[in-house]
Amino acid sequence: MQRVTGPVPSSPAATAKMRANRRRDTGPELALRRSLHRRGLRFRKDFRVATAARSVRVDVAFPALRLAIFVDGCFWHSCPEHASVPKANADYWIPKLAENVARDRRNDLDLSEAGWTVVRLWEHESVDAMATRVGDCVDHLRSRAPALRTPP
Numbered sequence: 409m410q411r412v413t414g415p416v417p418s419s420p421a422a423t424a425k426m427r428a429n430r431r432r433d434t435g436p437e438l439a440l441r442r443s444l445h446r447r448g449l450r451f452r453k454d455f456r457v458a459t460a461a462r463s464v465r466v467d468v469a470f471p472a473l474r475l476a477i478f479v480d481g482c483f484w485h486s487c488p489e490h491a492s493v494p495k496a497n498a499d500y501w502i503p504k505l506a507e508n509v510a511r512d513r514r515n516d517l518d519l520s521e522a523g524w525t526v527v528r529l530w531e532h533e534s535v536d537a538m539a540t541r542v543g544d545c546v547d548h549l550r551s552r553a554p555a556l557r558t559p560p
């Protein structure tokens with residue numbers, strides 16, 4: 409869980425918005441996890457991967473396949489369709505959000521250097537679309553992993 413430190417929210421609306429934008433266990437992530445379960449996929453949530461540079465927390469991980477899934481919130485991760493910067497305290501939020509995006513890219517790089525496949529989903533995507541992408545990726549990686557193939 410990343411702590412949000414910074415200015416006191418400027419209004420009840422801003423407080424509500426910040427709360428709605430909590431990073432972990434968001435509605436879309438929960439919905440995705442439920443959908444993956446229904447498809448018979450087993451995974452670890454909030455999984456820590458030790459890369460050479462740092463430890464990265466993965467929202468939904470398939471450790472045997474080294475597959476890392478992130479469900480990125482539109483606000484926190486600056487989705488190109490829905491990114492917005494709160495008008496109040498913009499001086500705080502602009503660098504803060506840019507930092508988040510930079511951290512995402514660093515994590516992607518560190519994970520892929522550690523042999524992980526990284527899939528980033530936006531919380532605004534439909535649960536079905538997200539689950540299908542994850543399922544396809546799992547199938548693809550399984551078909552490529554010799555250790556997991558049934559011997560002839």
Ligand SMILES: [Zn+2]
Binds near residue numbers: 487489490491
């Ligand atoms: Zn979005």
